Amino acid sequence: MKVVVALGGNALGKTPEEQLKLVKQTAKSLAGLIKAGHQVVISHGNGPQVGQINLGLSYAAEHGEGASFPFPECGALSQGYIGYHLQQSLKNELPDKDVATLITQILVDEKDHAFQNPTKPIGSFYSKEEAEKLAAEKGVTFKEDAGRGYRQVIASPLPEKIIELNAIKTLIENGTIVIAGGGGGVPVIKTESGLKGVPAVIDKDRSSALLADNISADTLIILTAVDYVYVNYNKPDQKTLKDLSVSEAKEFIAEKQFAAGSMLPKVEACLSFVENHPERKAIITSLAGLDDALAGKLGTVIHN
Numbered sequence: 001m002k003v004v005v006a007l008g009g010n011a012l013g014k015t016p017e018e019q020l021k022l023v024k025q026t027a028k029s030l031a032g033l034i035k036a037g038h039q040v041v042i043s044h045g046n047g048p049q050v051g052q053i054n055l056g057l058s059y060a061a062e063h064g065e066g067a068s069f070p071f072p073e074c075g076a077l078s079q080g081y082i083g084y085h086l087q088q089s090l091k092n093e094l095p096d097k098d099v100a101t102l103i104t105q106i107l108v109d110e111k112d113h114a115f116q117n118p119t120k121p122i123g124s125f126y127s128k129e130e131a132e133k134l135a136a137e138k139g140v141t142f143k144e145d146a147g148r149g150y151r152q153v154i155a156s157p158l159p160e161k162i163i164e165l166n167a168i169k170t171l172i173e174n175g176t177i178v179i180a181g182g183g184g185g186v187p188v189i190k191t192e193s194g195l196k197g198v199p200a201v202i203d204k205d206r207s208s209a210l211l212a213d214n215i216s217a218d219t220l221i222i223l224t225a226v227d228y229v230y231v232n233y234n235k236p237d238q239k240t241l242k243d244l245s246v247s248e249a250k251e252f253i254a255e256k257q258f259a260a261g262s263m264l265p266k267v268e269a270c271l272s273f274v275e276n277h278p279e280r281k282a283i284i285t286s287l288a289g290l291d292d293a294l295a296g297k298l299g300t301v302i303h304n
Helices: 016-035 047-062 071-093 128-138 165-173 204-214 246-254 263-274 290-294
Strands: 002-007 039-044 099-102 105-107 120-126 141-144 150-154 177-180 186-191 194-197 219-224 229-231 239-241 243-245 281-286 300-303
Touching: 002 016, 002 204, 016 039, 016 071, 016 290, 039 071, 039 165, 039 204, 047 071, 047 120, 047 150, 071 099, 071 177, 071 186, 071 194, 099 165, 105 194, 120 128, 128 141, 128 150, 165 177, 165 204, 204 219, 204 263, 219 263, 219 290, 229 263, 243 246, 246 263, 246 300, 263 281, 263 300, 281 290
Parallel strands: 002 039, 002 219, 039 177, 099 177, 105 186, 219 281, 243 300
Antiparallel strands: 120 150, 141 150, 186 194, 229 239, 281 300
């Protein structure tokens, strides 16, 4: 079986130490999949991490301690930093396997309407008062994120093409465990002089679904901070969804059951991967629940 596993940036912890601890545990589960003979490709989010990198470098530049870093470069830095933790943890579990992180560029449309309506949360959570103060000081946009607080949002254009796809396929064919599309990939546009990075964050779940489709994966697993997809989330009548068909998912989307910038893109990504492909399935569950999800004991399974 060929599996794409997408790790949520929010599920990777708030510090490098916490992230490495969580990734080590995840690597054990991934190693089990690989030892069983499955081909595994790993992608990951970077919302909190790229926000921290951008904030830290911006602060240093504002105080004369370094150059200002454009957002695409911050995205590439986050791919390397998270990939390093994953590579190290997987290599410790599977010393005889080659593991490689591929800094991945993904083509977007410069006319994508997302550039006029930023929705992708990045960085830390703030109270309403803190968010309003930062918005006034820095001229950035904040939105409330699924009842958890306020976060900065930037454009999240749709992924159109994976620039390094042939390199990813070559690595897979040679038995390498590949980490690709980190943070949704660095968004680039085509210009007369070639590819050019743009300040945005592509949703990693949409990019992971595109990657899974392009390499003809059998299963897409999206790991996040919760065990299941829910309707009426955080309300007294919250309901757990263990099994979700494409038609049911579309009905819930029409009812606006899933938060934009949170669960909605995850469900939509799964739909794009499984719809019209009865042999495929997608699973959404927690980072800690991967083993149970693989055993069919946990998680929301999305299918035709």
